[in-house]
Amino acid sequence: MSQLQDYRLLTFDVYGTLVDWEGGILAALQTSLDRNGTRLSREHILHVFHELERDQQARTPEMQYSDLLSTIHPTLLQQLGLPTPTAEESKAFGESVGHWPAFPDTVDALKQLSKHYKLVVLSNVDRESFAKTNAGSLQGFPFDLVITAQDIGSYKPDINNFKHMLSAVKERFGVEPSQVLQTAQSQFHDHHPARTVGIKSVWIMEVSCKLGLCASVGLNTAPGVLNYSKHSDMVPPSPGLMSPPPRKKSLRLRLYQWLWRLRNISSPLRLRGSLVRLRRFHESPLLALIRLLIPFPQWKFPVPDPVAPIDILGNVELEENKLEYLDDLRSIPLWRSRDTPMRSLYRMYEAMLSGLYEALGPETEYFWYQRNWSLQGIRDPQDADPVRYAILACLVEELVVAFNWRLSLGLRRDRNHIMRETGKDSLPPYAPLSGPIWTSSVPAISPKDLDRFPPEYVSDDRKLVLEADGLNKVFARRNIVTNVGWLYTI
Numbered sequence: 001m002s003q004l005q006d007y008r009l010l011t012f013d014v015y016g017t018l019v020d021w022e023g024g025i026l027a028a029l030q031t032s033l034d035r036n037g038t039r040l041s042r043e044h045i046l047h048v049f050h051e052l053e054r055d056q057q058a059r060t061p062e063m064q065y066s067d068l069l070s071t072i073h074p075t076l077l078q079q080l081g082l083p084t085p086t087a088e089e090s091k092a093f094g095e096s097v098g099h100w101p102a103f104p105d106t107v108d109a110l111k112q113l114s115k116h117y118k119l120v121v122l123s124n125v126d127r128e129s130f131a132k133t134n135a136g137s138l139q140g141f142p143f144d145l146v147i148t149a150q151d152i153g154s155y156k157p158d159i160n161n162f163k164h165m166l167s168a169v170k171e172r173f174g175v176e177p178s179q180v181l182q183t184a185q186s187q188f189h190d191h192h193p194a195r196t197v198g199i200k201s202v203w204i205m206e207v208s209c210k211l212g213l214c215a216s217v218g219l220n221t222a223p224g225v226l227n228y229s230k231h232s233d234m235v236p237p238s239p240g241l242m243s244p245p246p247r248k249k250s251l252r253l254r255l256y257q258w259l260w261r262l263r264n265i266s267s268p269l270r271l272r273g274s275l276v277r278l279r280r281f282h283e284s285p286l287l288a289l290i291r292l293l294i295p296f297p298q299w300k301f302p303v304p305d306p307v308a309p310i311d312i313l314g315n316v317e318l319e320e321n322k323l324e325y326l327d328d329l330r331s332i333p334l335w336r337s338r339d340t341p342m343r344s345l346y347r348m349y350e351a352m353l354s355g356l357y358e359a360l361g362p363e364t365e366y367f368w369y370q371r372n373w374s375l376q377g378i379r380d381p382q383d384a385d386p387v388r389y390a391i392l393a394c395l396v397e398e399l400v401v402a403f404n405w406r407l408s409l410g411l412r413r414d415r416n417h418i419m420r421e422t423g424k425d426s427l428p429p430y431a432p433l434s435g436p437i438w439t440s441s442v443p444a445i446s447p448k449d450l451d452r453f454p455p456e457y458v459s460d461d462r463k464l465v466l467e468a469d470g471l472n473k474v475f476a477r478r479n480i481v482t483n484v485g486w487l488y489t490i
Contacts, residue, residue, distance in 0.1 A: 009118040009175045010202075011165060012143075013156070013184035015100065015125065018110075019133060024100025025049055028093050032082050040080060048079050054188075055327070057124075057155040059362065062490070064126035064150055070094030097125060098132025107139050118144045118173055122165050122182070124189065126150040145172060153419055157193040160417050166197065269333050277328040292334040301338045306346055309387045310452055312353040319354035330366050341373040342381060349391050352466055352482065360486035368403065371413045375400050380438035386449045387464065390478040393442035398474045400435040402487040407433070411490060444478040 015021040026045065033040070052072040060068065073090040077083065085093070113119060121143050123130055127150050134140060145168065149155045152164045162182075169175045182201040184190030194201045271289065278285035312318060326347075329335045344367050351359035367373060378396055383389040407430040410418035418428040447462035459465050463479040470482040 005116075006179075007117065007181040008179040009120060009169055009173060009181070010113060011120045011122045011169075011180060011182050013182070013186065013190050014121055014123040014130065014133065015097070016185040017183060018106045019100050019102050019137060021100055022046060024096060027100075028096035029076075029080075032077060032085065032089075036082055038080070038082060045080065049076055052076055052079075059365065061149075061154040061158065064128070065124060066094040066097055066126055066129045068094070069097060095129075097129045099136060100133065102133075102137035107141060110138075110141050114142075118169070118175065120144055120165065120169060121146040121148070122156075122161065123147070124149045124155050145169065154417065156189040158415060158417075159193045159196050160415070160419065162193055162197045162199070163416075164419065166199070274332045274334060277332055280328055281325045289334070292332070292338070299338060300340050301343060303340070303343050303346055303381075306383070306385075306388060307350060307353075309353055309385060312350050313453065313457060315354050316356050319350055319356045319359065322350065323356075323359055327362070330362075336370070339370075341367065341370070341375075341378050344370075344373075345378070345381075345392055345395055348395050349388060352391060352395075355466070357467075357486050360484075361489040364399070364402065364487050364489065367399070368406065368411075368413055369415070375403065375433055375435050378436050380436070386443070387445055389442055390445050390480065391475075393439040394475045394478055394480060396435050396439050398472070398484050398487060400433055401474070402484070404430075404432050405488060406490065407431075409490070442478070445480065 012018055015024075022042075026042065029045065032038075049072075052075055053068070056063070056068050056072050060071075063071070070090045070093060073093040074084055077085055110119060121130065123146075125133075125148055127146075127148050130146060130148055134143075134146075147161075147165055147168060149161070152158075152161050154160055156162075166177050166180065169180060170177075177197070177199050180199045182190055182194040182199055184194075184201060185203070191201045191203065274289055274292075275285050278288045282288040307318075330339075344363060348360055348363050351357065351363065375396060381389070381392055383392060408427055410420065410428045412418065420427075445464055450458045450462060450464060453464065457465050459481060463481050466480060466482040468481070470476075470480075472482055472484045475482050475484070
């Protein structure tokens with residue numbers, strides 16, 4: 001087994017590893033909790049925060065972390081049953097990241113480790129927030145290199161963050177990946193992606209035990225992970241000193257570890273996580289999960305009976321009811337594998353007709369990262385309703401344009417994005433996508449098709465108006481007035 005002395009460079013995830021992010025979050029929320037006399041468990045608060053943080057990072061990987069905290073703050077308080085905060089309170093919550101406290105032995109351990117290794121920061125925050133933390137609780141420690149999510153344009157666990165770091169340390173210090181060790185607390189954000197790119201990692205057990213993770217992450221038995229009880233234990237011993245022989249594990253400890261492994265057997269299906277999602281809206285979540293495993297009447301879900309345009313038109317309440325648990329469903333691997341691009345298109349159609357355009361953004365992201373979904377392979381739905389048929393055809397054609405735009409920026413559907421160092425760098429090459437041929441034969445909406453529509457949705461020249469003053473040319477060719485900016489979010 002490798003030892004710490006086998007490496008030349010240590011990379012650190014800062015918040016949760018060197019800095020007590022849990023204590024920082026709870027302290028930033030304490031005023032709101034005290035004001036309302038609310039008593040909530042530490043675990044519940046942090047679980048809700050982690051869910052919101054993870055979802056927001058996936059939706060807006062380019063957003064600075066302090067802004068991300070400000071963005072999720074109102075929703076966090078809402079889900080905790082607290083009143084809506086003011087804009088100033090949300091801004092203060094975001095800026096609190098610069099004041100989170102370091103763990104007691106962090107700075108001394110860093111000073112000792114710097115005598116033996118290059119020390120590099122690979123953090124999920126922005127440069128300004130880290131600078132405040134470094135000047136404050138980290139006492140201005142001089143790291144050899146600082147890399148933040150803002151520098152890369154994405155958040156861990158995106159493996160592009162780790163590839164960026166490996167490239168940077170190779171260029172600056174001549175250090176190979178085999179000589180790099182990632183030091184972190186989070187299995188989700190750090191240890192799994194580090195293993196994916198082929199670098200080993202260190203788990204600080206003292207930190208993780210304080211965070212309540214000793215019985216949940218199980219990194220003490222994971223391959224490629226070194227364990228230390230606290231930061232200071234990472235400091236190599238002085239020459240000539242020998243470490244005492246390791247103590248033999250007791251029968252009780254071996255039994256506990258065996259039970260832990262049994263309880264934490266995992267698979268790409270993420271069945272335990274799926275059950276957690278299903279419990280939110282199913283009375284029998286286990287039965288619902290079993291049904292997802294049964295390919296009846298076929299493996300792929302059929303398209304539900306589509307809603308008539310006149311029924312969904314401007315009906316935001318109906319659309320919100322249909323979308324209430326969609327985020328949970330899209331997070332269940334079994335459901336995703338049974339979903340289809342045609343079903344996704346019909347969900348986009350309903351979002352547009354209802355006027356709930358903001359639902360198009362997450363749905364487009366979801367479609368984009370379904371790598372097996374081909375725009376060119378979408379079959380002709382041959383929809384009997386001329387208005388619905390025209391909108392579906394326009395959506396397919398506009399998605400081709402939107403996806404090629406993403407590819408031109410270096411975004412990739414497998415998440416291995418190509419990042420430019422500056423805006424002056426040339427755009428990366430890509431193979432353009434094309435759409436199916438059936439859309440070219442879908443006719444425009446005729447004036448007769450709009451006879452049953454309310455007058456406020458029909459222009460003087462007999463066009464369907466979904467967004468006043470809409471300028472999109474693809475939809476205009478089929479007599480539809482709208483914009484499609486939500487298809488172009490990244």
